[in-house]
Structure formats: structure tokens, C-alpha cells
Amino acid sequence: MNALSHCDTIRKEADTMVVARHRPTRLLISQKAITHNIAVVQKAAQARFIFAAVKDNAYGFGLLPVSQAALHGGAQGLAVAVVDDGLALREAGITAPILIMSLISATDARLCAEQHFIVTVASLSWLQEAAAYLADTPAPLLVSLAVDTGMARIGTRDRAELAASIQYLQERPAQFTYQGLMTHFADSDIVATDYFHRQVARWHTLTDGLPEPPMVHVANSGAAIYHAAEVPTDVVRIGTALYGLEPSEGTVRPDDYLAQIERLESELIMVKKVPAGEGVSYGHTYMTDTDQWIGTVPIGYGDGLNIKLRGFSVLINGQPCPIVGKLTMDAMMVRLPGPLPVHTPVTILGQDGDRRITLADMAKFTGIAAWDLSIQFSDRLPRLLTD
Numbered sequence: 001m002n003a004l005s006h007c008d009t010i011r012k013e014a015d016t017m018v019v020a021r022h023r024p025t026r027l028l029i030s031q032k033a034i035t036h037n038i039a040v041v042q043k044a045a046q047a048r049f050i051f052a053a054v055k056d057n058a059y060g061f062g063l064l065p066v067s068q069a070a071l072h073g074g075a076q077g078l079a080v081a082v083v084d085d086g087l088a089l090r091e092a093g094i095t096a097p098i099l100i101m102s103l104i105s106a107t108d109a110r111l112c113a114e115q116h117f118i119v120t121v122a123s124l125s126w127l128q129e130a131a132a133y134l135a136d137t138p139a140p141l142l143v144s145l146a147v148d149t150g151m152a153r154i155g156t157r158d159r160a161e162l163a164a165s166i167q168y169l170q171e172r173p174a175q176f177t178y179q180g181l182m183t184h185f186a187d188s189d190i191v192a193t194d195y196f197h198r199q200v201a202r203w204h205t206l207t208d209g210l211p212e213p214p215m216v217h218v219a220n221s222g223a224a225i226y227h228a229a230e231v232p233t234d235v236v237r238i239g240t241a242l243y244g245l246e247p248s249e250g251t252v253r254p255d256d257y258l259a260q261i262e263r264l265e266s267e268l269i270m271v272k273k274v275p276a277g278e279g280v281s282y283g284h285t286y287m288t289d290t291d292q293w294i295g296t297v298p299i300g301y302g303d304g305l306n307i308k309l310r311g312f313s314v315l316i317n318g319q320p321c322p323i324v325g326k327l328t329m330d331a332m333m334v335r336l337p338g339p340l341p342v343h344t345p346v347t348i349l350g351q352d353g354d355r356r357i358t359l360a361d362m363a364k365f366t367g368i369a370a371w372d373l374s375i376q377f378s379d380r381l382p383r384l385l386t387d
């Protein structure tokens with residue numbers, strides 16, 4: 001399949017993703033906060049290049065707005081998991097380097113060469129297979145070789161195979177360019193770092209003395225922020241820190257030096273007085289013990305809010321108002337201090353007055369990691385870049 005028909009497929013699929021723009025619920029992404037977080041990582045890591053990990057719809061925050069904000073805010077490249085993410089970025093006119101972090105099919109080698117993607121390769125046999133598809137390629141395929149130092153996901157553990165792969169690339173300049181050498185850490189983000197140090201040692205055993213490509217990249221957010229001096233890297237691939245999410249969830253450093261990038265807001269669409277002794281929402285898990293003012297907010301688990309957020313408070317006029325009863329797919333009910341007008345703003349994530357709600361707060365409440373919550377934000381939520 002050629003590049004064009006791939007893009008057509010994406011366009012057709014994109015057409016079927018419905019974004020709810022006729023509803024007051026939206027996810028705002030702050031350019032300022034993304035720029036701040038990139039600067040924090042840059043200062044800690046002293047890296048030459050920052051690649052923003054925007055895989056899986058930029059951890060749920062939105063592939064295009066986040067990619068644009070990251071490149072505008074100081075990142076030199078983007079890192080995605082699948083070829084299709086890269087195609088969507090090129091379709092949107094982004095010309096910056098794009099690293100595909102997962103393994104691709106050899107049959108896509110030529111497409112990736114045409115698109116100037118940097119692809120991750122874990123074996124010599126893949127290069128041999130891909131060479132057949134690159135016989136008359138208009139541009140060499142940019143290759144980043146992956147070394148498995150202990151994640152046991154992607155990469156070779158064999159120094160001889162790595163050396164042979166580098167030689168294979170260097171002998172075929174019309175087909176390949178040796179662009180990167182990488183590994184990935186399994187636990188750079190916790191206090192007990194024995195395993196991290198074992199991975200660093202293995203990296204040296206596997207790669208010291210071999211020819212180096214233009215990009216050596218071993219650091220994710222945790223390694224870039226906590227272990228910059230210990231890892232030999234000139235590129236960092238950052239996800240969590242870019243999104244203002246502290247990789248250790250506050251166990252290594254307090255979680256306030258990164259800026260919150262998101263604001264999730266809505267409005268009250270209905271306000272009613274519910275008499276004492278009535279149930280609210282499916283299953284009547286919540287019963288009013290007094291007469292209560294209950295407001296309806298048009299966001300539910302269908303938008304990616306976790307159902308465990310029942311009982312969590314949102315902010316209205318700067319005051320916490322608890323979610324009562326089960327979240328429904330498209331709406332949730334909150335307990336109000338009184339008969340507030342319809343259209344009163346509701347802050348689900350972000351600042352209102354002198355209070356603020358973060359994904360870290362939701363993570364503490366639900367026991368689910370902040371990035372596992374953000375990744376659930378559905379296509380239906382409009383994502384807008386602000387600042």
C-alpha cells in the first residue's frame with residue numbers, strides 16, 4: 001500500500017470519530033504548562049534533544065494539540081508507538097523528526113523511509129527482510145537500533161548481533177541510515193533503583209566501543225529527571241513529565257514542580273431539588289437524607305471519567321461539590337450548596353478560585369495512576385490548545 005492510500009484510510013477513520021462540540025464539556029491544554037514542563041526536563045537532563053512521547057493520542061490529551069504545543073514549546077521531535085500516529089502527524093503538516101517506538105512490519109519499511117520516520121529495529125534479520133522493500137527507495141530508512149537491557153520488551157541482548165546490525169546498516173547507505181541507539185528502563189521512577197543500575201551496567205556491556213549514531217537515547221521521564229548524570233543520552237523521550245505528571249507519583253520528589261497542562265470543564269445543564277429519601281442515578285447507590293439541590297453535569301464514563309470517581313468532588317464557584325450516585329455514560333450528578341443557575345461553570349480538573357483539582361488528586365482517590373486515567377479520555381471530548 002502506498003503512502004497516499006494509507007492517508008486516505010486515516011482520513012476516513014477520522015471522519016467516523018465524533019467530537020461533541022455542541023456541549024459545554026471540553027478539555028483545554030495549556031501551551032504555557034507544556035513549555036514549562038519541557039524546560040524543567042531540559043534543565044534536569046541537559047539533553048541535546050527532547051522527543052515528546054505522544055503515543056496513544058498523547059496519553060489521552062490529544063495527539064495534534066499536544067504535538068503542536070510540544071514542538072512550539074521546545075521539543076525537537078515526537079515519539080509515537082504506531083506508524084499510523086506518524087502518518088496522522090505528517091497529514092497535519094508536521095515535518096519534525098518522528099520516532100516510531102514499537103516494531104514495524106518490514107513491508108512498511110519503504111513507507112516509513114518516504115515519510116522520514118525513525119523506526120525502531122531489534123534484530124539483524126528484520127534489516128535483511130526490510131532491505132528487499134528498500135531496493136529503489138527514494139530516501140534511506142532512518143533506523144534506531146534497540147538494545148534490551150532488562151525491560152524484556154523490544155531489543156537485542158546480543159552484542160555480536162548489535163555489531164553486525166550496525167555494520168549491515170553502514171554497508172548499505174542507499175537503503176539505511178544508522179540514526180539511533182536506544183534502550184528503555186523498566187523502573188526509573190521509583191526510589192529503589194537497583195534494577196535501574198543493573199540496566200545501565202548492561203547498556204555499557206552491550207554498547208561500549210561500538211560506533212555511535214547521531215542519537216543515543218535511553219531516558220524516559222524518570223531517568224531524565226532523577227538519573228540524568230548516570231545515563232549516557234543525548235535525546236530524552238518524555239511522556240509523563242511533559243504532561244505534568246510526576247513519574248514517581250510524589251515518592252521521589254514532591255509533585256508540584258511540573259505544571260498541570262489540562263483543564264477539564266463543563267457546566268450545570270439541570271438543577272433540581274430532590275426531597276429527602278430519594279435515590280440518585282442508576283441503582284440508587286446514593287439516597288438523599290435531607291432535601292438536597294442536585295445538579296447534572298454533561299460528562300460521564302463515556303468521556304473517559306473513571307467510574308471510581310463517585311464521591312470525588314468537582315469545583316463550582318470555587319467550592320468542592322461531591323459527585324453523588326453512579327456516574328452514567330453521558331452525565332453525572334453533583335450535590336450543590338443551593339439552587340445554582342443552569343450554565344454555572346463546573347471544573348472537573350484545573351483551578352477554580354483558590355482551589356485546584358489535578359489528575360494526581362484523582363489518582364489518589366481512585367488508586368489508578370494519573371496516566372492510566374488520562375489515557376481513558378475519549379475521542380468525544382473536544383481538545384483545545386490555550387495560552
Ligand SMILES: *Cc1c(COP(=O)(O)O)cnc(C)c1O
Binds near residue numbers: 237239247
Ligand atoms: C512511553 C515511552 C516513553 C515515555 O515514557 P514516560 O515514562 O512516560 O516518560 C519513552 N520511551 C519509550 C520506549 C516508551 O515506550
